[in-house]
Amino acid sequence: MQPNLSYPPPPRRSEQLTPPSKTEGKTAPHWRVQDIDFSAIDRAAVQGNEDLFFLLTSASFIETGSDTYAVNLAEHFAAWPEIASWLSAQWEGEELQHGTALRAYVEAVWPAFPWQQAYDSFFAEYSQLCTVEELDPDPRLELVARCVVETGTTAYYHTLRELSDEPVLSQLLGNIRNDEVNHFKHFLKFFKEMQNESPVGRARIAKALYRRLKELRESDTEIALRHVWGHKGRYFKGSATTFEGMAQRIYELISRSLPADLAVRMLLKPMLLPPRVEGLIRTPICRLATRVMSY
Numbered sequence: 001m002q003p004n005l006s007y008p009p010p011p012r013r014s015e016q017l018t019p020p021s022k023t024e025g026k027t028a029p030h031w032r033v034q035d036i037d038f039s040a041i042d043r044a045a046v047q048g049n050e051d052l053f054f055l056l057t058s059a060s061f062i063e064t065g066s067d068t069y070a071v072n073l074a075e076h077f078a079a080w081p082e083i084a085s086w087l088s089a090q091w092e093g094e095e096l097q098h099g100t101a102l103r104a105y106v107e108a109v110w111p112a113f114p115w116q117q118a119y120d121s122f123f124a125e126y127s128q129l130c131t132v133e134e135l136d137p138d139p140r141l142e143l144v145a146r147c148v149v150e151t152g153t154t155a156y157y158h159t160l161r162e163l164s165d166e167p168v169l170s171q172l173l174g175n176i177r178n179d180e181v182n183h184f185k186h187f188l189k190f191f192k193e194m195q196n197e198s199p200v201g202r203a204r205i206a207k208a209l210y211r212r213l214k215e216l217r218e219s220d221t222e223i224a225l226r227h228v229w230g231h232k233g234r235y236f237k238g239s240a241t242t243f244e245g246m247a248q249r250i251y252e253l254i255s256r257s258l259p260a261d262l263a264v265r266m267l268l269k270p271m272l273l274p275p276r277v278e279g280l281i282r283t284p285i286c287r288l289a290t291r292v293m294s295y
């Protein structure tokens, strides 16, 4: 498919996009699921934690479903081979690994939960949402949207890690959070390179940020939670009595604990504001975000 000519053209070979060479000063060897000692989990510390059961299991579903998005995204950026190949060679594998690791953790702590069966029913509904039409037709704005998604996952795993006092889980959530930060950095870098070629105005960037941010609050997590709830079986029978009650509690917990400062700092990056302006507006936006999230 030919890209629309009003978009930046794919880079010539001599100026092809390269991923950031450093991650916060050094390149750490990437972690692997098989290196995590699931037998060392302190099960007593976590198995009675209903909030973590729902949060971890729903996250394992969404991460495991990433390959549907990855195929669509790689197709969307087919005219930018460096982006397309990073998506399929690195990003997709890392997102899927998040799903595999979270699933392994959930199955180790709550072995009677029928993960595969619950996932299959989740995926039947979720896969309907993962169509190319959901992506922004302007590749620059889709990169902005990806920055929002990666900000969301970074903040989410950061929050989950704060809620965990089980060492194996804390380690795992730390690994995933670092990957999400790295994904954000890649999407931001690709966006900046396209912006250099053919800039899109700040008003459109702001609109794309806002649109994707609004979507983050809905759909994905709600669908995942509903299918976890439907298959939880004997777990947490004596606790929340309705799905709505549980979901409300989970949303409140997450909103209360989300690191607004971190999220706002990341979200403002695609605006490419002069550092002085960014510094001036960050604090009032943070206050506003904290107020909005606590509703």
Ligand SMILES: [Fe+2]
Pocket (backbone or CB within 6 Å): 063, 094, 095, 098, 153, 176, 180
């Ligand atoms: Fe992920």
Ligand SMILES: [Fe+2]
Pocket (backbone or CB within 6 Å): 095, 150, 153, 179, 180, 183
């Ligand atoms: Fe990610």
